[in-house]
Amino acid sequence: MPLSIFDLYKVGIGPSSSHTVGPVVAANRFLDELRERDQLDQVASVHVGLFGSLAMTGKGHATDVAVMIGLMGEKPDLVDPDKVPVYVDQIRNTKQINLAGERMIAFNPETDLPFNFGESLPKHPNGMHFKAYDAAGIILHDNIFYSVGGGFVLSDAEAGKEKGAEPEFKLPFHFDNGVELLEVCEREGKTIAEIVLANELTWSEQDVLEERLWNLWQVMDNCIKRGCTEEGELPGGLHVKRRAHELYEELKSSPEAALKDQLTVMDWVNLFAIAVNEENAAGGRVVTAPTNGAAGVIPAVLAYYDRFVPGSNRQGIFDFLATSAAIGMLYKKNASISAAEVGCQGEIGVACSMAAGALCAVMGGTNQQIENAAEIGMEHNLGLTCDPIGGLVQVPCIERNTMGAVKAINAARLALRGDGEHHVSLDSVIETMRQTGLDMQDKYKETSQGGLAVNVVAC
Secondary structure (H helix, E strand, O other), X not given: OOOOHHHHOEEEEOOOHHHHHXXXXXXXXXXXXXXXXXXXXXXXXXXEEEEEHHHHOOOOOOHHHHHHHHHOXXXXXXXXXXXXXXXXXXXXXXXXXXXOOOEEEEOOHHHHOOEXXXXXXXXXXXXEEEEEEOOOOOEEEEEEEEEEEOOEEEEHHHHOOOOOOOOOOOOOOOOOOHHHHHHHHHHHOOOHHHHHHHHHOOOOOHHHHHXXXXXXXXXXXXXXXXHOOOOOEOOOOOOOEOOHHHHHHHHHHOOOHHHHOOOHHHHHHHXXXXXXXXXXXXXXEEEEOOOOOOOOHHHHHHHHHHHHOOOOOHHHHHHHHHHHHHHHHHXXXXXXXXXXXXXXXXOHHHXXXXXXXXXXXXXXXXXXHHHHHHHHHHHOOOOOOEOOHHHOOOOOHHHHHHHHHHHHHHHHHHHHOOOOOOOOOHHHHHHHHHHHHHHOOHHHEOOOOOOHHHHOOOO
C-alpha cells in the first residue's frame, strides 16, 4: 500500500518504536484475528515468544511490557503512560491478564513471555510468535509478526511478499525514488510538500488533514515541554540523570548569553532533542519520527524552525512534516528504518536526512536543494551502529539525537548555500545505506553485543 505521512509519524509511547510500539500493534492485531475467527471467548491462555533483537534488547526496550498492554487491548496512541506500570504490576502479581480488556485469563510473564536469546525467525530480526490456547491446552490460533521499524508490523504472510510489489492502488502523484519525486514535482510545478499533501487528500479532507498534522506537532512540542520539567533518574538501572530540566533552567535564566555567543541556539536545539529522548527513555508519549530511538531529531529541528527562524508559521510546520515524510518514504521503500536491520544509520541517519530536507524546504530551498540537504544528512551518518548500553535507549541514544539534529541544520544550510547540483544523489546514498546495513555485523544492530554495549560497564 502507498505510504502516508501518518505511517511515518505515529503517536505512541517510549522507549522504542520497533521494540515497544510495534509489539503493542502486533498484540492488537492478534486480538483482532481472534475476534474475526470468533475465538476470543475460548482463549484460556496466551504464549508470546520473542526472538532476535526483540529478545536480545527486549528487557531494556520494555518489549515484554508492550506485549502485555497490547494483549490488554491498549493502543499505542491512547494508552496512559502513567498507568502502564500499574497494569504490569497487576499482571506480575496476579499471574493473570485482562485479555482485550474483556476477560481475565491465566498469564505468567515468566513462562508465557519468553525471551528466546540467540534465536531468530527467518524474515526479520524483530520477530514475535503469538499462540492462543483453549482450556484443554489446544492451540486455537497462532501467528508470527515482525516489527520492522517505526511501529510498522507485518504478519508472517505479509513479510513473505516481495518488497516493492505493485500496490493495490496508486496515489495521484506516485513516486518510488528520489528521481521520480523530483520529476513529478517538475512536471506538476509543485514543491515536494505540495505533492505529498495533495496525496494525503486521498485519505483525508483538507480540514481533517490539517488537524492531524497540527496534532503531530502539538504532541512533539508537548513532549519537549514535559521533558524540560521532569527531573531525577531514567529507569533501567544505568542511573542516567535527566539533564533537560537543568539545561532549560540555565538557558532560560540567561537570555543575554545569546548576545555574547551566537551558538547558544545550538544549546537550545540540544535541549529540545534531549528533552524528547529523555521522555522516550522514560516511556512517555512521543511521536515516532520515524522511530522512537530517533524521536528527538525531527522535533528538535522543527522546534528550531518554530522558535528561531523568522517568518515561521503554521503552514511551514505542515510543509516541514510533509517534506520530511516524503524523504522518509524513500528510505522505507528502498532501504530500512530499523536499527535491528541496518544499524542506527537507519534511525538517526534517516531522521537527520528527513529533518535536513524539511528544514531546507521551509527556509526557501528548491526541490533540488531539498534533495541535496537530505543526501548530506545521510551521507555523513553512513555506517552508524546501534550499540545501546544495557539494551536501553539512553547511552548513546539521547546524545546521538542531539548530534543528528545539529547535523541536520548544518546539512540544510550547506544545501541552501549551493544551487542544488551535487555529485551524490539521494537515491545513491539510500542504496549505499542499505548495502552498508547488509554488510554490518549483527552485533552492531541493536543486540547490545558490540560497540559501546560491551566496552562500557552497564551498571
